[in-house]
Amino acid sequence: MIPDPRARVAVMLAGLGVSIWINVVTLPADPGIVAPLALAVASLAWLALIAGTRGGHVAVVAAVMCAAGAVIAVTDTNGLIFTGVAASMAAVAFDPVAALVLSTVGPVAHCLAAIPHGPFPGRLLATAAVALAGLVAGASRREIDQRARRSTLVATERRRTELARAEAELAGERNRLGRELHDVLAHTLGALSIQLTVIDTLARNNAPREKLITQIELGHELVSTGLDEARQAVLALRGESAPLAAQLERLCEFHQAELEVDGGWHELEADTTLTLYRLVQEALTNAVRHAPGARVGARVGFGPRDVTVRVSNTRPAPGPDTPPTLRVSGGGFGLRGMRERVEQACGDLQAGPTPDGGWQVTARIPYRQANPGNRSDGSDR
Structure with missing residues (x-):
């Protein structure tokens, strides 16, 4: 022919x-x-x-x-x-x-x-x-x-299939960047909003100058921490990440939360490390936002096939010493973003109230990519 x-x-x-x-x-x-x-x-x-x-x-x-x-x-x-x-x-x-x-x-x-x-x-x-x-x-x-x-x-x-796959990957990358932007800004700006509320309260009550200076310095530290988290997010997007132990220890110290580790620290891939860090970060931020003054704890368990994370808080005790609540929220994307991250890592997430009136977030992520496990439903806090 x-x-x-x-x-x-x-x-x-x-x-x-x-x-x-x-x-x-x-x-x-x-x-x-x-x-x-x-x-x-x-x-x-x-x-x-x-x-x-x-x-x-x-x-x-x-x-x-x-x-x-x-x-x-x-x-x-x-x-x-x-x-x-x-x-x-x-x-x-x-x-x-x-x-x-x-x-x-x-x-x-x-x-x-x-x-x-x-x-x-x-x-x-x-x-x-x-x-x-x-x-x-x-x-x-x-x-x-x-x-x-x-x-x-x-x-x-x-x-056509290749184009559709490329478009799906592009959409996935956009969602990933959106989650990173939300997590960095929501955590940093949320904590900074709390700090500014504290400073405003102290200033209205004519608190001593030393206390105001201390709170202002804490605000500067929050900004510095936010910039460091932004750098860590960029490194994770490039396939690099800092050790998970150091990141979680610093994060729990900042939120005055107890950190427990079961099974010893394991080296994880950059994406898994970032998912775990963002999960703990968002759960701690939600605890500060919705249960100010409650006791918060984080537990990381390294099993033979997967790593589990549990972040829980008790019911806040009402009283005059309870810290002020956050004036602005993360826009309702916190828990949904956590679930998307965990599902993308082929894991599952559960979140809900505890019998004692607190709140608990539990996630399981396999070490290697596998078929996604059971995915639980839940509503944002």
Whole structure:
């Protein structure tokens, strides 16, 4: 098959010219009217096929060309060129059964034209053989064309799949960046908001200057901690991370939370380390936000196949010494963001109240990527 349409038309025109020349040269000196007329009809039919006849007209034109070639064959066998070409084109354009029916027009027309000229059936065997050969050649070309179309469809579908995968990865990366932005800002700005509330309370109550300076210094420390967390987030996004032990110890110390470790510290991948750190960070921030003054604890357990994290707080004891609550929240994305992180790490998360009126967040993350486990539902705090 010639892919270039103009080259294909040029080749078919050249074939038509050669076929006409061969038949004109080999016709007898006195061929009568039937053979020249059939040659003209076959040539016009060939031109119609080259011109791009569509639909049911292709069947009519192919049948006419096949029959005209068979009629020429009564006088000279070179007319079978048109019969073979017509059978081949029919096999390309139609299914095998329809092409076979169209090709039988050639032998039938040959029989009808040969009856007045001599012993029956004349060159019927040659006509049938040429028509069959044209059918085989056309069927082979049809199969090649169909394979090429299937290959093109498969390649197109594969490309679409790759584009969809790339878009999904891009959306996932956007969600990941969004979670990092939320976690860094929500934790740092939330703690800073608490600190500013404390400073405002002290200033309104005419607290000593030393206490104000101390709280302002703590505010500066919060800003510095936030910048450090932003740097850690950038490192984690690049596949690097600081040791988890140091990060959690500093985080729990900042929130005055107890940290317990079961099984000894393990080296984890950067993504897993970041997930665990953000999980503890968000849970501690929620405890400060929703249960000010409550006792908070974090426990990390390294098992043989996975690591578990549990952050819990008791019911806050109301009283005048209870620290002020946070004026702004994280926008309702805290627990949902934690669940998304844990599910992305192929783990599961559970969160809910405890019997003593507190709150507990528990997560399990496998060391290696596996099929996601059971995922529990829950509402944001």
